[in-house]
Amino acid sequence: DVKVTQSSRYLVKRTGEKVFLECVQDMDHENMFWYRQDPGLGLRLIYFSYDVKMKEKGDIPEGYSVSREKKERFSLILESASTNQTSMYLCASSSAGNNYEQYFGPGTRLTVT
Amino acid sequence: QQQVKQSPQSLIVQKGGISIINCAYENTAFDYFPWYQQFPGKGPALLIAIRPDVSEKKEGRFTISFNKSAKQFSLHIMDSQPGDSATYFCAASDTGGFKTIFGAGTRLFVKA
Numbered sequence: 001d002v003k004v005t006q007s008s009r010y011l012v013k014r015t016g017e018k019v020f021l022e023c024v025q026d027m028d029h030e031n032m033f034w035y036r037q038d039p040g041l042g043l044r045l046i047y048f049s050y051d052v053k054m055k056e057k058g059d060i061p062e063g064y065s066v067s068r069e070k071k072e073r074f075s076l077i078l079e080s081a082s083t084n085q086t087s088m089y090l091c092a093s094s095s096a097g098n099n100y101e102q103y104f105g106p107g108t109r110l111t112v113t
Numbered sequence: 114q115q116q117v118k119q120s121p122q123s124l125i126v127q128k129g130g131i132s133i134i135n136c137a138y139e140n141t142a143f144d145y146f147p148w149y150q151q152f153p154g155k156g157p158a159l160l161i162a163i164r165p166d167v168s169e170k171k172e173g174r175f176t177i178s179f180n181k182s183a184k185q186f187s188l189h190i191m192d193s194q195p196g197d198s199a200t201y202f203c204a205a206s207d208t209g210g211f212k213t214i215f216g217a218g219t220r221l222f223v224k225a
Contacts, residue, residue, distance in 0.1 A: 004156070031211065042119070042202055042215035043157070050211065058212065090156055099210030100145045104156030 003027070004105035006091050012111045019078040021108050023091030029103075030096040032074035034058075034066060037088040037107070049074055050096075081112045116140055117205050119216025126223050132190040134219045136203035139184065143205035146179065148188050149215075151200045160201070161188070193223045 007022035025032065031050050035043040035058075045058030047066040055066050063085060067075045074093075078085055088109050092102040118137045126132045138146075144165055149157035163170045163177045163186065170177045176189045190197055203216040 035215075040122075040217050042117075042217045043204075044215070045212060048211055056211070059214075092156070094210065100147070100162070100206055101159050101210075102213065104149075104158065106154065106156050 004091055004093055004103050006089075006105040006108050008108050009106065010109050010111075012113065013078075013081050014113055015082060017078075017081050017112075019081050019110065019112075021076040021078075021089055021091075021110070023074045023076070023105055024072050025074075025091075025093040025103070026072065027093065027095070027103070028071065029093035030071070031094045031099060032068065033092040033094075033102060034064075034074065034076045035090045035092065036060070037090055043090060046076065081110075083112050086110060086112045116214045117203060117216045119203050119219060121219060122217070123220045124222070126193045126221065128193065128195060128223055128225050130193050130223075132188075132193045132197065132221055132223070134188045134201055134203065134221070135185065136187065136216050137183075137185045138205045138214075140205070140207075140214075141184070142207055143214075144208050145206040145210060146177070146186050147204050147206070147213075148175075148177065149202045149204060151202065151218075157202060190221075193221075195223045195225045197221060198223050 033048040034046040049068040065077045091105040147162035150160040151157040174191045179186045206213040
């Protein structure tokens with residue numbers, strides 16, 4: 001089974017802090033994604049990566065950056081957390097052989113106070 | 114601007130009934146239309162998906178109906194069970210599958 005793990009289930013940070021969310025997948029997938037999930041808005045793509053060190057902006061990249069130094073790991077960085085970044089963050093991965101099917105992690109619920 | 118509109122927001126169905134969730138999209142470049150199922154505390158998981166060259170796809174109790182001219186697609190859950198109670202998201206992916214737009218989600222509750 002594909003497994004996508006996220007470093008924390010719950011995280012509470014203060015406004016202005018730098019926040020790192022980590023994601024690891026164990027299926028040797030080429031593609032990795034970061035989404036945020038908000039009630040009434042569904043999932044929105046923040047960034048994705050199709051290879052090590054490669055990254056592309058999604059629909060809502062403002063206030064976020066990403067890092068992919070190893071194939072299995074994709075990090076989401078909030079340079080200076082703000083209260084409007086309080087959300088559920090979901091990581092996903094997919095293989096180059098089937099880009100369409102994404103496997104999701106359990107999510108990290110981030111609260112910025 | 115939401116490019117995939119999903120309705121209803123919530124749905125209550127009796128056990129054994131049919132659950133129907135509808136979605137509409139705007140971008141004709143989308144070429145893959147998945148439905149994801151999410152249980153509380155879990156990430157979404159792919160349930161069933163369809164390509165625009167097919168009008169219907171069935172997997173067990175789950176069926177996608179697709180109307181390309183109307184730019185609409187729907188999920189039908191036959192013989193709904195309490196275990197189907199979850200949030201369902203429709204989605205649409207561009208060519209290549211890197212950018213997927215999700216609907217707002219439908220919270221389904223199946224009464225025993």
